Amino acid sequence: MALATNSPVRQKDIAREANVSVMTVSKVVRGCADVAPATRRKILARIKELNYRPHFVARSLVSGRTFTIGLVIPDLMYSFFAEISKSIAKVIRPLGYELVICNSEEDSKLEGEEIDRLLARQVDGLILASAQSPSLGDVINRVQAANVPFVLIDRRDPDLRTDFVGVNNKAIGQLATTHLIECGCRRIAHIFGLNLSPGPGRRAGYVDALAKHKIPVPDSYLIGAADDQSGYEATKRLLALDPRPDAIFGYNDPIAAGAIKAVLEAGFRIPEDIKVIGVGNVHYSDLLRVPLSTIDQSSTLIGEHAANIIVQAIGSKVKRRPRVVVLEPLLIVRESTAARSK
Amino acid sequence: MALATNSPVRQKDIAREANVSVMTVSKVVRGCADVAPATRRKILARIKELNYRPHFVARSLVSGRTFTIGLVIPDLMYSFFAEISKSIAKVIRPLGYELVICNSEEDSKLEGEEIDRLLARQVDGLILASAQSPSLGDVINRVQAANVPFVLIDRRDPDLRTDFVGVNNKAIGQLATTHLIECGCRRIAHIFGLNLSPGPGRRAGYVDALAKHKIPVPDSYLIGAADDQSGYEATKRLLALDPRPDAIFGYNDPIAAGAIKAVLEAGFRIPEDIKVIGVGNVHYSDLLRVPLSTIDQSSTLIGEHAANIIVQAIGSKVKRRPRVVVLEPLLIVRESTAARSK
DNA sequence: CTGAAAGCGCTAACAC
C-alpha cells in the first residue's frame, strides 16, 4: 500500500507492475470480456493499489467524444435557469456526461464567445437559452458548422427549424389575463419582459385575451421591465395612471414581486384593490408579502426534455428531424388574485 | 469561401492549404513571434476561411492543463451557491478557464463520485463546498493524492490545514442574537441548520451572545430545519411552547422566511409580537411578507476570493502555505426586527 | 524563420 501520493498513474505503470502490456490494462479498464480472470484480477489489484484513474482527456482525444454538454443561459441567478440546469445535470450525469454552464448575462456578444469556447472544447452537445436578438441565426450557423448537436430552450427563433423545448408563451399570457378577467378585473396592465421569444409571446397572449373579451386598454398599460427592481419602478408609473389599473400581469415572478411591493407601498390592497399575477412559480412565491398567483412553466420538465433530446441527438449519427416540445402552462392561484370577501 | 460546413478542420488542413508545415500553423495559432509576416498573414487567412478552431482536448493532452475548474456545491438552487458560482465564473473566464459545476445534493457519497469524475477529467483545480460530515478527510485525501489544488468554501474542517474561504459563522450568530437582544427580546429561539461547519458556528455564536448577556433560554428554543418548509414546521412547534419565543433567529433566509409564514399564520405580528432574522441576504429578502432582517455573508466576495486563490494555486508549482479568508458578516436591518411604535 | 521527429495517454484494428 502507501506510496502513490503524487504524480499521475498511467496504464503504462499498471502494465509494468503487472507484467502485462498496456493493451491488456486498457481492456480491463474498459471492462472488455476477453481477458483471463487471473490477469484481470492481478490488474485490478494494481489499479486499486496505485489508485489509477483513466485519463479522460486522452480518452476523449481518441474517441472523439468528451462526454461534456455545454449549457448557455442568461443568468444562473434566475431560479428558472438554475432549476433547468439542475434537472439537466440530473438526467445526463448517470449517462457519464458532465455539464459546463456558461452565463451569457443577456449579452449576445458574450454569448457568442462562450459558445465558441465550448465548441473549441469539443463539447458533445449544446443547450442554449439564447440572448441573441432578434435572430439566433449567426450563432446557430457556427454551431451547425461545427456539426455539434444543439437544443434551444425557452427562447426560440421561429424562423429556425431546430430542436426546441419551451413553454407555450402565448398560452401563458392568455391564461394569466383570462384569469384576471374572470376575477372581475377590467383595467389590466402588463409589464412585459425582454424582447426575446417569451416576452412577445406572453404579450401576444395578453392582447389576445383582452380582445377576445372585448376589453380595451390604453397603451400606457403596457410597460417594460427586466427584474424586480425595474418591475417596482414600472408599477409606480402604472399606479400614477388615470384610470389606475385594477390588475397587473407581470412577465415573470420577480417583476410581479416588485409590483407587489410598489402597490402596497402606495397604500393599495392586494388583491382587494389591485390583483397581481406573475409567471414562473419561483420557489419563494408563496412567501412574498402577498403570496403570488403565478403561471407554472415546469422548468424541471424543460430541463429533462432538453437533456433527453440532446443525449439522443449525440447518439444518433443520422440527421433527425427537429423535435419541438412546447409545454402547456398551469395556473396557480394564490392570494394575490384571490376573490376576497370584503 | 463556402465549403467547410462540416467535419473538423485541423492544423494539418490549414498547413496543406497554405503550403507550410503543421508546425508553422501551430506557431501562428499560439501567437509565436518567429513567423514571417507574410506567412502569418497567409495562414491567418486560411484559418478564418476554414473557420479553424484549436482542438482544446489535444492541446490539453500535451500541455497537461485543461483550463477547467471543478466546483462542487450542495445545490445550485440555493441562491447563495448560485451567486458564488457566478462570481467564480466571472473571475476565471477572462483567464481562459471554464467552470464545471456539480450538485452534490448534500449527499456525501454523490459528492465523492463527482469529485472523482472531475479528477478523472483532469480539472486544473477544485473548489468545494463539501457536504461531507463530520470530516472531509477522505475526499481531501483523494484530491491531494491526485495533486490537484483545491479550495474549500463555506464549509470547513477545522482539523484540516487547507485553503479556505468563508464567513465568520460564530460572528454571524453573535451579530444576529445580539441584535435581537438589543431590540429588547429575551426569549430568543434559534432554528439551526445542517450539522456542517456553518451550522454549529452560528449556533455557537447564538449561545455565546445569550451567555454574554446572561439570558437563559430553554433547550426547546433550539430546533433544527433544512429549508423554508421545515423552517415553517419548526416554527409552528416553537410557537406552541410556553413561554412563547419573542424572537426567532433562523439559520438562513429560507428558514427565516418559512418562520415568518408560520408566525403570521398563527396570528402574531412581526415585528411587534415576534421578531425574525435570517442569514444570507438573499435577493428576495426585501420582498417577503415582512421584509426580512438578515446577516449578509457576501457570497460574491467568497466566490471571488476562492477563484483568485485557486488560479494562483494552479499557477504556482511550489507548495504554498494554506490561505484562509474569513469574511466578517454584516447586519442588515429590515422590518422583521424593526422597532415599531405601537 | 521553418520544419522533422517524438510523444502526451489512450484505444481501434488487427496479428499472434
Added chain:
DNA sequence: GTGTTAGCGCTTTCAG
C-alpha cells in the same frame, strides 16, 4: 487471451 502497430491533434525540442 494477449500484444503489436498506428494514430487521435497538438506542442515541445531541436535541426536545418
